[in-house]
Amino acid sequence: MPAEAFHEWLRQEGRIVIVGASLAGLRAAETLRAEGFAGSLTMIGDEPHEPYDRPPLSKAVLLGKASPDHTELPRRRDIDATWRLGVAAAGLDMAARRVRLADGEEVPYDRLLIATGVHSRPWPKEEEAQLDGVFVLRTRDDAVRLHRRMKGPPRRVLVIGAGFTGSEIASACRDQGIAVTVAERADAPLVGALGGVIGAVAAELHRENGVDLRTGIMVTGLEGDTTGRVRVAHLSDGSSVETDVVVVSLGASRNTGWLAGSGLGAGPRGIACDAGCRAFDFRGIVTDDIYVAGDVARSPHPLFGYQFLSLEHWGNAVAQAEVAAHNMISAGADRRPHMWVPAFWSSQFGVNIKSVGVPSMGEEVMITQGSLTERRFVGVYGYQGRVIAAVSFDNTRWLEFYQRLIETGAPFPVEFPTVDRRPEGRKPVPADFPDPSLPTHGPTVTLSGYSPADRQLVFTPARH
């Protein structure tokens, strides 16, 4: 069948299967229908719930300001899909174009979108992880369980890992007057994502808000009482913390286990794909019927030297899903690249934190507006003489400008004057990221390609 006729047939009668019924999966389905896909659509999700929004789970829900049952994602349109919820995908037969489900059933497809996202890295010692009172926070069910226990209230909560989620949980605890200890392997919170300079500001935030913050330390073991409830945590400095709730917040792993042996280029870092969201097989050959989007995808980005990036970012999931869906039902020349600029936000201790670009690539950071001591500032990260990222504390509204600097490969350090430029921002300082070979809770952007070098690059993001 000629390509044009094939795509016409695909649009009218094709079978599209989406594995992953969360943000990326839903937005992809909506885009498919919006662009006129009239064939059959199957949504497969391992959770029993229809797509819901995750950011509130570690913020409003934990604060009791929103019910975990009411964080449904707003629907953009009816998607007329067959829903297979509460059953995980268990295997993929690329040759036969079939997805095998955990209940043994097989679902055939003409086009497959994989949007299975990530799961929380559990406490590595399985027996200890089973103790009553030990939680992770990723899903709505996790949030329900944790929230219930927080209402107790607990005498003390221990958060293991001070990345964004861990810090948000600590913030929610303090907001409700619950004693909380945070244990972080690195020297400050958020260092994996933002580096030590900004991490020091985050550490102040924790301490000023009454968090018992322990850094440069590891939790070596959790111990339960005779009824199997967690009672105490042992730390690497020989100290211990009496606690009745432990939240393990050690970052996330990509949900690719079900693809083992399928022949797809999938591994712990995600599923490699091209800029058009088409998955690679394990030989590095691009497929044309399997697409990936969201946290599980790992794609080359021209702005960052074609490094393969996987992003745990809400906005990326939406943008990538839209591109993937469009490309799935479009012939070659109509396809679009996904070139979203990484952007991430968090809210903790009353402060709004947002980053654009890839801070963890930054060698140096300089404060171009505001001041670290006031904790209201914009910091710019430099890599090999160009601007690679920016972060703001309570200064979100300037970030669009810095995004443009990143997109145009603007030189670093930033020489020009700006409003609210203080003396401390006049010179760059080392951004102080930990040695990447040492594990921390992990950044929100995982780099896995070669390094960017070309500062002449002019990046034009898609506007459609």
Next chain:
Amino acid sequence: MTNGPLLQRITDYANRADPYPLYEELRRTPVLHEEEDGPYAVSSYYDILGLLHDPRVSSDATNLIAAGADELSGPEATGLPPSFIRLDPPEHDRLRRIANSSFGPPHRPDRIDSMSGELGGIVTELIDGFGDARQIDLVDQFAYPFPVTVICRLLGVPREDEPRFRTWVDPIVAALDPETRQRTDDDFQRASQEARMQLGMYLAGLVEQRTKEPRDDLLSDLAASHGTDGTMSMMEVLSTAVLLLIAGHETTVNLITNGMLTLLRHPEYLHRLREDPGLSVRIVEELLRYEPPVQLVPQRTCVADIDLRGVTIPKGARIWLMLAAGNRDPERFADPDRFDPDREDIEHLGFGSGIHICFGAPLARREAQLALAELARRLDNPRLVEDPPPYRRNAVLRGPRHLNIAVNSVRS
């Protein structure tokens, strides 16, 4: 009508009723600099958006005076310090944050929402006041008194003092207009500064009262914020109160009037709005794009050279951000000259963007939505008596001075 420089034609009152063809001409030179001491006018959507987020662009009154762009002098001349709209961070952020703590989230997320019933009551009262008239002036009888009543209640300013403060507000607002500034001499500037001082003194009396007997209003909140560390000084309280009082009604009157005018020119939407009051949300958003009450922002200057579309805007130059032109930029909006509340994407510049994004936007939206929905429901067969209607002089805050509407009756 003059045939002189384009910016002069845009500010010329003769073109007030329909400046949009001039904006189209303007967009052909996205960074227009016509005269040596003149401003750099920026008219395309993405450029405006970029500059609104650009930390090299300053709103600081002192920088503006240096650039010869501002009608407001420093504290020596008026006795009142600049309000946060004329300040850069960190001062801007501090004052806006304090003002916001009694107005919006996170401290008062429900302030505007909880006023809905009260707003509805004011609307009903005003429309009831039309009686059995067959013709009404929408501006004098509705679009002006409505937001004035609302901002008075919100701030805690006695509504019956309106004639008093209006005599001060008018010269202050007139001074915002570039055309007026060109026409008049220093006396005019002094009159505006004098009026601002008078208004400030009037509000000082109220603030003093509220310090002694606080009520549930913004003046009480602002007064209470006075005196302790990291809060407003008395003079800052007054500047903020002047700003909120003026901005609280001088723009909304145009949003409502432009809205009704547009709906009367597009009766299918007036009809749909009558059937479905919920449509007012989309209608107001599209209005903010299609007929924005603030047409341009003339009070910006840059603290560094800015390269834009091959033009270097030199440090210290004045910048005019032509919001209304950007809102109809075909690079950004499909079929931009069409009034289409059904469009999926209405991300307009009507409230500006960046750190100075309209402080009162949630209130203005709610007021306009309620007002238009109720007018659509209650006016039986409304017709425009004259089209175009007579406009106010101001080129920045653009809207009809009168909007005479004939009706068959006013429904109950």
